[in-house]
Amino acid sequence: MIRYIFITGGVVSSLGKGIASAALGALLQSRGYGVRLRKLDPYLNVDPGTMSPRQHGEVYVTDDGAETDLDLGHYERFTGVSARQSDNITTGRIYSRIIEKERRGDYLGATIQVIPHVTNEIKDFVLSDPGEGVDFVLCEIGGTVGDIEGLPFFEAIRQLGQELGPERTCFIHLTLLPYIPAAGEMKTKPTQHSVKELRSIGIQPQILLCRCDRPIPENEKGKIASFCNVRPSSVIEARDVRHIYDVPLAYHAEGLDQEVLRHFAINDAPAPDLSGWDRIAQMIHNPDGEVCIGLVGKYTDVPDAYKSVAEALSHGGVANNVKVTVRLINSEEFDDDSRPLDILEGVHGIILPGGFGERGAHGKIRASRFARERQVPCFGICYGMQMSVIEVARNLAGLKDANTTENDRKTPHPLVGLMEEWTKGNEKVIRDENTDKGGTMRLGAYPARLKKGSRVADVYGANEISERHRHRYEVNAAYIPELEKHGVVFSGLSPDGTLPEIFEIPDHPWFIGVQFHPELKSRPFEPHPLFASFIAAAVKQSRLV
Incomplete structure (x- = not known):
């Protein structure tokens, strides 16, 4: 009954x-x-x-x-x-x-x-x-x-x-x-x-x-x-x-x-x-140490906008027996290149969460560059991953006008877009935006295959995963060969190999971007492996600063 x-x-x-x-x-x-x-x-x-x-x-x-x-x-x-x-x-x-x-x-x-x-x-x-x-x-x-x-x-x-x-x-x-x-x-x-x-x-x-x-x-x-x-x-x-x-x-x-x-x-x-x-309760109230994570987003005035991310960071702290303090940083403040990034000084890790729209996008790109060049652990999620890919394209691969078509429909290098077919030879095809905002999302659990020997494969302890998605734009797979020439690895793809799911920078203490939302599957008793690994890297970083 x-x-x-x-x-x-x-x-x-x-x-x-x-x-x-x-x-x-x-x-x-x-x-x-x-x-x-x-x-x-x-x-x-x-x-x-x-x-x-x-x-x-x-x-x-x-x-x-x-x-x-x-x-x-x-x-x-x-x-x-x-x-x-x-x-x-x-x-x-x-x-x-x-x-x-x-x-x-x-x-x-x-x-x-x-x-x-x-x-x-x-x-x-x-x-x-x-x-x-x-x-x-x-x-x-x-x-x-x-x-x-x-x-x-x-x-x-x-x-x-x-x-x-x-x-x-x-x-x-x-x-x-x-x-x-x-x-x-x-x-x-x-x-x-x-x-x-x-x-x-x-x-x-x-x-x-x-x-x-x-x-x-x-x-x-x-x-x-x-x-x-x-x-x-x-x-x-x-x-x-x-x-x-x-x-x-x-x-x-x-x-x-x-x-x-x-x-x-x-x-x-x-x-x-x-x-x-x-x-x-014992782990939360009696930690062995503390790390500070800078969360760079556009809705930081409303903490509930990143509720699952904050909870997953806490779970990562439980996995490492440390307290995680989250510093909420408005990415819009960094849209102006003349604005210094001094607020990021001293954080032990940077997380770039999901979002939509142009406002605050350049600030996320700048924060991603800061993390890459300063060797600070960085975790890009969904839109945060896309901005990190654009940063690599602009500043490592020399594609200065690289952008997402969400923010620039006429960009000569559509690193991110609404893709109908990812490649036709060297041609990049972008479909028109559907006006029904509620009906154009890629939603729910989708599988991905991880590259053997990659950092994410080691973190997951598996070569096949399933994660939850919520996004409308995808990284353009046609640019993978060019980007991988400059030190990044696309270590996770959809099973058919057309949709980039994960990229990482091997020559970095910890830099991973994912198209999905791992925070949605993290639990206090089962911290998500990516968050547990990210906080472990932040703990190491805390001993260096």
Whole structure:
């Protein structure tokens, strides 16, 4: 019997519903249960693929090519369960499906309404097959209770609570307990009002997760329990912790997983094995050293834009038992050649993450040159790899006007472009840009073959890999022979040999560029080998500076 846990939020956004959902999934896993986590997003976009990182943060890509909310990254990192297209739905996708069905005549002339048609689509998503061996499906509802766009989702899960009954459904509400310094008190009223709003639409939460920055006095817990109609033991303190990977241990200490099992009358659950989380916490809080990585990107004013990269760097630190400090550096500041790169002085490694567009591109090229000439470990990802290839073409191969057609459609040396056919003799053919930005991406997991004896083959310990992609432009394979004359090696290609996936500079402490996004597959218990190797190189660099 599959049980469903719905996680909602109140008072304010950004309280951490995604982390809470992921941590609870990890706790249930630690007791031997199978879990799947899903996210219901109320916005009207079909998916986050065309949304600005400044508004939405990063786009997380699954193996099957779905562009999803960044919370799915938390789900994967905490539980190790690979997310799928069927684990993230938006209002936009729901309405698209309904309109498509209506146009086909599937509703036989019925008047299409929010209830039952929209709510039925949401329920179908929640109840869709979670796969083999799943005991709990955890569904996070985006936004906060009271948001007008979220009402159909709350109504749908209310209906599910009635249809499946309390033996198969549990409602957890994440809320805020602010401390007012002037009054010297922690205030419960925002939580009371949030739960009142939730109850007004027919949902009685069984468990309250109360975010706070200090311990909750017992009398305040009692007040919350009384006014919100829950057991005192169901008021769970969700206090701020030093690191997000402390959350599962903190929630277990407060009894969250036990309270969930009590609600479902599961009295014979195995004791949790949290030894892995204990080890991670020990490594994070007791490192042997520290390295500084310069992250050169165009969205550095919004750290969530590089959430998976930052987490993968942290995992690389765990693999080497060091603390990784990330210095966020805006690449736009270096677009002007007269601007010195002194901010890069002293970093032990440079990472050039993905992105789109001309703004900040030249700054990444300059940072890549700095890393190559100064012998600083450098890791280029997707757009960062493309800019590194262009830097090599310009400054080593003498192709001064080399560029990507994304930024210069008339470049005489299209090192990167929208390629229809990579080579016809010596001819380089570039296809026209499709105007549907959401439908022209290379998305999801694709295989690559690595060159035997290369650095990446040694790092992976394999000659064939599969990695997740999210890009529209490719490095032009027609230029590989010319570039390899100047000391670089294209050490990873698509199985048919037409798409460059990885390049490296052998005569360098550590310089690797990849077209894919390895950060999306990194886990605290399984750091991605490229990130582990990159941080190992940064550790060596730290001993030289």
